[in-house]
Amino acid sequence: MAAEQKQKLEQQLWNIANTLRGKMDADDFRDYILGFIFYKYLSTKMDLYANTILQPDGLTFSQVEGHPDEALLLEELKQLAIDKLGFFLEPSELFSELARRGNAGGKNNFILGDLAKVLTHIEQSTMGYESEEDFGNLFSDLDLTSHKLGKSENDKNELIVKVLTHLDEIDFDLENTDSDVLGDAYEYLIGQFASGAGKKAGEFYTPQQVSSVLAQLVTVGKDKLKSVYDPTCGSGSLLLRVAKEVKDVSEFYGQEMNPTTYNLCRMNMIMHDVHYKRFDIKNEDTLERPQHIDQRFEAIVANPPFSANWSASPLFMTDERFSAYGKLAPSSKADFAFVQHMVHQLDDNGTMAIVLPHGVLFRGGAEGHIRKYLIEDKNYLDAVIGLPANIFYGTSIPTCILVLKKTRQNPDDVLFIDASQHFDKVKTQNVLLEEHIAKIITTYKNRTPEDKYSHIANLTMIAENDYNLNIPRYVDTFEAEARIDINAIALEIKTLDQQIATTDKTIADFCAELNIVTPF
Structure with a gap:
């Protein structure tokens, strides 16, 4: 079930990410969508934690604002949240609240200014606390004033409201503490952006198979x-x-x-x-x-x-x-x-x-x-x-x-593994499948020599090679060419010549019947 849930969430998030595709290049819309998902994650964590703290008082987080003891409650919640979560958000700053205000009455209500303030406040809430370095400038790449979001402020706002509204409809299921479906889906998105980023992908992502x-x-x-x-x-x-x-x-x-x-x-x-x-x-x-x-x-x-x-x-x-x-x-x-x-x-x-x-x-x-x-x-x-x-x-x-x-448990030798020919081809990329990875790890664990795959070289052998570690020096992957039977080939050529002669005669007979010149 978790696998189905993960796949569904990945597809939902990727579909929302594509809302921004065409508006900007991959690097930019990656930063926006991942940033907004992260903002929703923080909001959901804050809401769940605050509701747990307030439950004995018969309150929910949304009821704090406007409560007679609002200031006291918010200050107490802030101190607890900063220690537990590392950050603090007020009820009016939650993702769901911004999304609701942006789409209230089915209209495109202006929230860009409020959203910018909330993202800044998340970072500011950590200042002077142990988590300050971990949360500082986290949203610096979410430039809500960028022309990449739209030509006018209304265009920018319309796009952002659309993205937030779609994201708000997704249940991140953070109450399920035994599951890391959201974390895996986030990793999936990073991988999807990397696969389309070409050379620049190496700056931020190692393929899961290699990891x-x-x-x-x-x-x-x-x-x-x-x-x-x-x-x-x-x-x-x-x-x-x-x-x-x-x-x-x-x-x-x-x-x-x-x-x-x-x-x-x-x-x-x-x-x-x-x-x-x-x-x-x-x-x-x-x-x-x-x-x-x-x-x-x-x-x-x-x-x-x-x-x-x-x-x-x-x-x-x-x-x-x-x-x-x-x-x-x-x-x-x-x-x-x-x-x-x-x-x-x-x-x-x-x-x-x-x-x-x-x-x-x-x-x-x-x-x-x-x-x-x-x-x-x-x-x-x-x-x-x-x-x-x-x-x-x-x-x-x-x-x-x-x-x-x-x-080292084996100080007298070095294990060489040649896994270069063990892969599957997916489109234009070579991929290590589970069985390829398992073979590498099993061979490393057991230090098993295998013909044309692995070899245990003692230090003397490596010294004799002048510490050159080029793998073919230690793992012989040479494939002998099949023996050629000259007599069989000669017989095959002779048979082909006979067949050609027979075919030529048939063509010549047809040409004679048609009274045309033979082409040979």
């Missing part, structure tokens, strides 16, 4: 995690996916450079009912200005931008994340800089899994030097997994996953 592989890799043998961290967290899909693989994650940490995506990540966390006290997401450049540098994490996952530029400033040679290696990742390829950063933040009992372009496996120079240090000096590399090409939005290049641990 699933990474999440399962870092949770092998664990049903609880003290902490999970993503240094390039985007919309937070990877962090949330890790939480689905275990019974409990105590704390979520992430860093995201893009302000819009940073807002999306915080909304996504809250929409999945992750309490504001349990997540710490920062808006900064991870390599240049790390925000959690003194902390260590039990699980780390990342899908950083492939071969991104970074400063590679010589000053980083004194940075404890990089100094021990003796060399920095090239300024034009930050891949190993992200690896070094993650290794530094990995706890002694932790596991990290990072998606990278294949070049990290074999490129020389500084990258070869760093690769050798990680294997020979530290012995942190646990597995190398080759993924199919064309499974990420916006790029068709083949990618790989590096799994690293500071305390």
Whole structure:
């Protein structure tokens, strides 16, 4: 039933999102629709919580305004809500109330000004409290004055009222605390926007299939995690996916450079009912200005931008994340800089899994030097997994996953898995199905060698390959060509010649009967 409910909600939300399609480009209408859904979510949470608190007094939240003790009740509710929910809304500021006023009497009543004030007040309600950073500027991308919503103020208002009215008709079913249907539907919408965003999708979304592989890799043998961290967290899909693989994650940490995506990540966390006290997401450049540098994490996952530029400033040679290696990742390829950063933040009992372009496996120079240090000096590399090409939005290049641990159960070897040929094709995209993911994880758990799929290479073999990790050096995927029977082919050619001669004679006879020239 939950699956049907989820599918229905996803379709409803996507249909409403399409109300904005054609009015603006995908990035813009993504920000508006996700922002409005988030506003309704906060309103519903506030209403449910306030009604629970007021129930012993025989009151509902809607009855507070106009009550003789209105000021006292609102102040008490605010203090309780700020601690429990992290924010506060008054009854007149609830989503349902704005939608009702906008559509009262079947007319397009002007609510844009009130809506802007409400969104600002949500953020202001947290100022001076522990949740301030988690809710600050969350609605900064919802510009209600933008010409993209319409040419005139009435046009803008009409569109917004239409969207709010449709959203108001949907039951988010937040009373059902055992279900995360809304959170999953929100994630679905983010994925839908990513699938149509081309290259830009990589800035905020990791495909669920890849998230699933990474999440399962870092949770092998664990049903609880003290902490999970993503240094390039985007919309937070990877962090949330890790939480689905275990019974409990105590704390979520992430860093995201893009302000819009940073807002999306915080909304996504809250929409999945992750309490504001349990997540710490920062808006900064991870390599240049790390925000959690003194902390260590039990699980780390990342899908950083492939071969991104970074400063590679010589000053980083004194940075404890990089100094021990003796060399920095090239300024034009930050891949190993992200690896070094993650290794530094990995706890002694932790596991990290990072998606990278294949070049990290074999490129020389500084990258070869760093690769050798990680294997020979530290012995942190646990597995190398080759993924199919064309499974990420916006790029068709083949990618790989590096799994690293500071305390390895198999310190004498490295597991290589070549999953590059195990996928299904859906339209123009390659997709990992459940069976493909299960095969990767089972092979990693059991460290099972399999002909043309996986191989366990000892450290001596890797050293003999000069620490080149290119997967074909370890997993032989060579397919011998079928033997050719020359005599059979010669006989086949002879038979064809005879058939041609017979056909030519038949054609010549027809031509003679018709008294025309034979064409050969």
